[in-house]
Amino acid sequence: MAGGADTGASMYDAALHRRQALMGASGARALVKNWKVFRIAMFACIGGVLYGYNQGMFSGLLAMPSFKEHMGEYDPFDDTADQTKKGWLTAILELGAWVGALSSSFIAEVLSRKYGIIIATAVFIFGVIIQTTAIAGPGPNATLAGRFITGMGVGSVSMIVPIYASEIAPPEVRGALVATQQLAITFGIMVSFWIDYGTNYIGGTERGHQTDGAWMVPTCLQLGPAIVLLVGMIFMPFSPRWLLKHGREAESRKVLASLRNLAEDHELVELEFLEIKAQAFFEKRTAAEKFPGLAEPTAWNQFKLELLSIKSLFQTKAMFKRVVAATVTMFFQQWTGINAVLYYAPQIFQQLGLTGNTISLLATGVVGIVMFLATIPAVLWIDRVGRKPVLAIGALGMALCHFIIAVLLAKNEHQWATQPAAGWAACVMVWLFVIHFGYSWGPCAWIIVAEIWPLSSRSYGVALGASSNWMNNFIVGQVTPIMLQGITYGTYILFGLLTTLGAAFVWFFLPETKRLTLEEMDVVFGSQGTAQADFERMAEINEEIGLTRFLNTNVPSGGRDVTSIEKSHVQEKEDSS
Structure with missing residues (x-):
């Protein structure tokens, strides 16, 4: 057991060592040099801003006189109002987000991360539209319904966007994307608070003078980043990992090479592709071992697999x-x-x-x-x-x-x-x-x-x-x-x-x-033993798909050995500093 684990760990170290020798600059510098990666980082941040803005924006609305008049019995500052209804006005978005988060993994797995984000964003936009048109409709009830639907979109986006960004980004910027996601959320909260502060002056700050635009403007402004995310995702590629998992191996390699701006036979593309392939095989075999009969990637099997896998966490x-x-x-x-x-x-x-x-x-x-x-x-x-x-x-x-x-x-x-x-x-x-x-x-x-x-x-x-x-x-x-x-x-x-x-x-x-x-x-x-078994299975897969042989090869396809590449990489870092 330990030997298998040691082999798996050493394989990981070898892959990391080889990749670092080949990839070149890391972090923010890579984002600047690679426009496609930078665009992905920007879109990951848009998802975080959308989430954070929606969280922060509503607190300002609750204090606006025009919004209180619009909500009637749900007026959050009316001491005679039903406090439970006040709570529902705010919390119903979180209930929708809970539903969205639970369903998002299934949607992203079956329909792809790309289409999952598009669907989630469309749901979010639909919910915002219901909220902003509530003034001409049934008022408070429409607002509640719109917030629940918006919450479903928020929950799904908050889950799928980081998954998509982490899978499509090269290793040297993946950590930056994950870190900036939380910053983007807090940035969205900060912006929403100050937008509320500004729109509070529309028509005046007193009850009877302030217009409905005071709360409709910050609500409608959510549509801006949401539409940008929705339209932009139409032109974004699928996740190479999702493509490979669903049997589209040639397309996966092509997309990966395009994202890296390298030829399909480039050594770095080959290394990353084999690692993605190994991970996809690992997940399939783990599922097949735990749940025989559900390995076929159908929608119904995937749904049952989700439920059984969650159940296994408690066993x-x-x-x-x-x-x-x-x-x-x-x-x-x-x-x-x-x-x-x-x-x-x-x-x-x-x-x-x-x-x-x-x-x-x-x-x-x-x-x-x-x-x-x-x-x-x-x-x-x-x-x-x-x-x-x-x-x-x-x-x-x-x-x-x-x-x-x-x-x-x-x-x-x-x-x-x-x-x-x-x-x-x-x-x-x-x-x-x-x-x-x-x-x-x-x-x-x-x-x-x-x-x-x-x-x-x-x-x-x-x-x-x-x-x-x-x-x-x-x-x-x-x-x-x-x-x-x-x-x-x-x-x-x-x-x-x-x-x-x-x-x-x-x-x-x-x-x-x-x-x-x-x-x-x-x-x-x-x-x-859990991770040891995982390492053993991964080591077996690495051998099968040729990743072990690739890492044990001393001479890359470009004609230089790994040592010379490493020296060049070190010299590049020294020159930049």
Whole structure:
């Protein structure tokens, strides 16, 4: 067993060594040199901006007088209104996103990543159109329906776009794409907050004067990036990995060569193609071994395979520990209260003593800026510092902010007018809370969910973690207005206690996953042998398709040996520095 694993690991090292010798410059430089890759990076960011913009935009709408008049009994600031209906107005998007996330893996697998993104974006656009035409229709009910449909599109796009980008990008820029996706989300949130602040002046800021354009403009603006993504994807290539998995091998090689701007027989294209082919064979054989009779790639078999593969995650103690790690991490991420802040920030700032809708929207705009800036250090240094300390410190920092806000609110709830300093102190605590989330649980929770699974279960495990994220997001959005009205400062005590429990969960249960191999993941989760079996199967496939022979060849097709290529690559890096 160990020998097979060692062989698989050494094969991976050999492939990595050979690729690094051939590929040339990495990171941002590769994006500039390769326009096709840069375009893919831009489109990955559009998907993230779309997701982030939609999350942040609605909080500003909830504070606008014209929107409150339009929603009637769903008025989020009417103390006499049904608080459950207030929660549904916000949370119904997350319920739709949960449905979209669960269905997206099936759609992307059967219809392709490309068509999956097009369909998801079309669903998103349809939902936005329903929302923006609600003023001429049945009003609140149409808005609710539109938000649910929009949520389905958001959930699907948030799942499929990163998968497509990671599969179509060359290895030297794949990490940058994954890192910038989270930045794009926070950028979308930041932009939406400030657009809300500006459109709040359309027709005036007072009830009876502000026009419906104040909330319709930021809602309609979602259509811009969505249409760009939809139209652009029509001209984008299929994922080479998806093509090969579905038997379109020649087309896969052609698309891969076109993306790399290299000839089809170029050594780098051949190496990457063989690696993709090995992975596709690995997934097929793993599925055939686990679920005999479902290897035929039909839509019905794929649907049953999805259900059975998710079921298999709960059938052993070791895999169940991974399930707990992914789903509970996402539970605590949402119950930090981050989306309560994002969705209800203007209401929270008004509750904390900032009088006037304009001032509360201005304070909300600061939330977007500080969260965007706080995410940058995580992108740069998370692989050096590690996951556990960042998550634990971030959780304790957020909990402390919650507790301080609770104390300030309890003492000054009825005297903010005479205690303006206390109100601003509470607002600063909200901003600090967002900073702590930005560098910790925002990016790190998704990293944990993505990296703890063995190869054979990764796609299903990530889907399960994402569904936990969206479902808890939905619950938080549903209950927050009820808590803000019913228990006031107790809302922050509850979030603070749950966030403290999150820090304890990370420190005492979650293993450190920084720089761990698949085998080491097996050891820390108590499933020794899973990754070894994966490595053995992969080594067998590598031998079968010729990847082993390719890597053992000392002289590339271009006539230079690997050593000379490596020296040239090192010299190129030295010259550029």
